[in-house]
Amino acid sequence: MKLTNLGIALAAFLAGAGVAEATDLLSPDPAPLAPGEDADATPEPAQTIENFNPNRSLAPLVKQLQPAVVNIYVKQKVRQQMVPMHPFFSPFFGMPEGMQQQTPEFRVKTGQGSGFLISADGYLITNNHVVADADEVMVKLSDDQEYEGKVIGTDSRVDIALIKIESDTAFPYVALGESEGLEVGDWVVAIGNPFGLSHTVTAGIVSAKGRVIGAGPYDDFIQTDASINPGNSGGPLFDLSGRVVGINTAINASGQGIGFAVPVDMVTPFLDDLKTQGHISRGWLGISLQTLDTDLAASMGVEANSGVLVSEVHKGQPADKAGMETGDVIVTFGEEDVTDSQALIRSVGNRPAGEKVKVSVRRAGKTKTLTVALGERPSEEKIRTARYDPSAPGDNQRRSTTGKLGISVQADASGGLIVTEVTDDAPADGRLRPGDRIIEANGLLVQGTQDLERALSRSKRHAVIVVRRNNSRIYVAIPLQ
Secondary structure, X not given: OEEOXXXXXXXEEEXXXXXXXXXXXXXXXXXXXXXXXXXXXXXXXXXXXXXXXXXXXXXHHHHHHHHHEEEEEEEEEEEOOOOOOOHHHHHHHOOOOOOOOOOOOEEEEEEEXXXXXXXXXXXXXXXXXXXXXXXEEEEEXXXXXXXXXXXXXXXXXXXXXXXXOOOOOOOOOEOEOOOOOOOOOOEEEEEEOHHHOOOEEEEEEEEEEEEOOOOOOOOOEEEEOOOOOOOOOOOEEEOXXXXXXXXXXXXXXXXXXXXXXXXXXXXXXXXXXXXXXXXXXXXXXXXXXXXXXXXXXXXXXXXXXXXXEEEEEOOOOXXXXXXXXXXXXXXXXXXXXXXXXXXXXXXXXXXXXXXXXXXXXXXXXXXXEEEXXXXXXXXXXXXXXXXXXXXXXXXXXXXXXXXXXXXXXXXXXXXXXXXXXXXXXXXXXXXXXXXXXXXXXXXXXXXXXXXXXXXXXXXXXXXXXXXXXXXXXXXXEEEOO
């Protein structure tokens, strides 16, 4: 996997060598007792012991935490490609006459990773990629006891999975902490199964927060220099209070001391969804977003980095039902100020479907507050295939030139204008492209060149053009002076 958005092209590998992964939800209620067990026998989550001094040694902390960290081994039955040998070659490979080469139809693919128990009754968290598509999941504790694991729920977008193991006795487990309060420079401890080396302990600091590595729509990784290697996937990242603050997930294969963990705050709110539904119901607005550059912000009457432009509102989706319109600039979502589209996507996705959220938008120079009942985010495949399919320009439609922008356009058979050429060094150069379908200009619907000219006459400083490009609706600000 390539790590993107880090400024340089980095080769990245998921820290586990598993074949798949799954997630599950732990009920916030106290874990049920095992048969024949009384309340006094139910263990508490591992906590920091008294008089623990991390300046002298981490050993007391590690001794408490290690029993709740597990090794995960998976098997997957994979069909092999059958390539029969041509009879001509049989004599050359020692094949007795009348016999054919036999190739097994299936082979067993194995993998391994890490995980950690979060309840006395056997719920544990790991990475989705550790157990995804696995036919068999085995969980091994620090005392070498092995249990068959059952995948309860998964979420590939954040790469987490919850698994259940069964026993007549209660399991040791650790407590989930909070990742929001982590600061760069805080000490952290990782425990896992790198390269099959059971319960390896490494320590380091939080190197950075909010890292985007191109893994999915909710990238918000904790970067740490605590050593993470293949096999660490799904293992816990602890603070010095012995609480889980992250789930170790990915590494930078071309660097040393660069590992990434999913913040635990992205997991905790959705444990119930994983347990009861087998997947996470993340929030969804049903809009397309566009980050405001300086020119676009000026034309919208807002400051740059002070909101996100709604480039499209999908009909019948939550934002549409709440009265949101294309051209709105979202400035706050809940109590959070909105500065870029990726942060807004994460904020929406970190809230459960069904939650009602107040959203402030700027529209025609005024601020308007909307209340949106979030829907459930569709699958990424459905999102990709639900885009608008633009019409192709008709070959026999007449062409005309709009000198004010420096573009040539062609009338579209279904109404509207297609940009066919952009003049070098013209106002639209570098902003509009051949193939763009002009939908609106300065707030007016464009169905012909007269509409475009009339719209351009409404402003002497900027032209705000709405185009359909690569199945996306995009706002383009063009300075006219």
